[in-house]
Amino acid sequence: MNGDGPRDSHSNSAAKPSIDLQQVRADDFRYLSAIARTGTRRSAAVFLGVDHTTVSRRIHALEKILDVRLIERGTNGWELTDIGRAVAEQARSIEESVQSAVDAAQGNSGNTLRGTVRVIAPDGFGTLVVTPALARLRLRHPDLSVELLTATRQMNLHQSGFDVALAVGSPVNSRLVSETVSRYSMGIYATEEYIREHGSPTSIEDVATHPIIFFVDSLLQVGDLDLERHLPGSSAKFMSTNIFAHVEATRAGGGIGLLPAFMASPYPELIRLLPKQVDVHLSFSLAARRESLTNPTVTAVRDAIHSEVARRRSELLPPV
Template identity: 60%
Template structure:
């Protein structure tokens, strides 16, 4: 997520401390501003979601902190994050969003309540685009009042619980303040185009890969330990590298070399699988949710949709 001048220089936060809280001084609408910043991690992004100026967001949260006598948010390396008190407040504040949604459904005459609000999902580039997107589209069809945001980047799952409601990440986090579960495994293998194989020949063993151009991630910029090529193909270094799996896929398709690619991407591009008995990499996808968002109906709907999607597409993710 990109920072902005507004986020770097927010309005001064009030000096707050424990105090008796007068419920009459609380403005319930201020809680919506807290939820928006908690969800996005950015003042400007929260302001866009609420249809107001970022200074309004900062002012309303400052007023809420003053009324409660508690610090609710703090500036982190990746944006604004909730304090422990802020997490407690936001967990209870979600009931207000749910109540507003029920009011809208009631006056619109809907028999079946439709989910409303915004849910932000973070996922790796390839998995997010090909697997997550159809699941999110299905949720939107059932709940047209729901706004869905998908942020894609192949990086280590950050454990600061900021900037997303639900995250999908490669690997299993070791210790986390997030609620995590194993979603699925997926397979990677060696793939090449017919044109490349006709021009350069096909490797007969992994030792032959040293004579070919390998396509994979940029080692020095890799943020996911499970994708370290040395773990899977010791002594083989990529000749064509990219931080984006779709660039790797395209480079393989046009004959730049042999790609180490997810099966669910390579098969769609009609690439040839090489050395399947020797190179069959299986990696886990972890589903993580911020603790304060676990009981949120929108998050539960997306989680359920992801489980249904991977169950329906196991043959693509883990081909026999």
């Protein structure tokens, strides 16, 4: 390859020319960090308050100086390469050093978290448990901005664009370090009205004769939430990608819902059926990039979520 373009990110060339550090603009790394945080060039432009062509130009300039590919076109648009991710993680220390210098100049103690943290989480757990934890954390750190993205489907954790990820089960990714945050219970629920009209199942086999409310299987892609595994022979008749829709459909008498106990228990009209036979225990895990574990904001988010979970353990895993 000639010297006019960056090398491929998978190049194994052993002899690379040395880089003149005077040609490297530290501010260019800020643009790479923005792409890593937001996931796309256009989102990075909005985040930085510039035009997306400026982001492209600055990234291209950085690629040319470093002689590597930092971003590439993937199935979901432009993504960071492996080298791009590694560089972006190291570039975060530049932002942190700049912020520390600003804090010192302003006489701040440095104990206040700043910047933006992005967390992804399942709909129900993210809204009912993670949200209050993050809201209280932000109140303690007024200069911190929080972004919470929720969806109960397989997240593409290989992409950049998040600081902390919560998921059902354990995400498999060598770049992430994960830990179990909490076990939680799922059971089957129905309203009194539904039971009066359609009867109450007396066994797991009997459940299969009732319409089940659950996820859209083809869009879920989360193995731990497999309906056949938990209710053999049953089939979902009302399906949604949103767990809150499951709760509302069950409350409306649309069938028997397989619901997390912490989401069903606040509604007295929902009666748990066959609690001894159907007591599904799954887990929520928290994941972050290995390089981010020492980041004060990531540590604070982790601690806040663990604290909230500990306070509400009996809701997540109630006795049956």
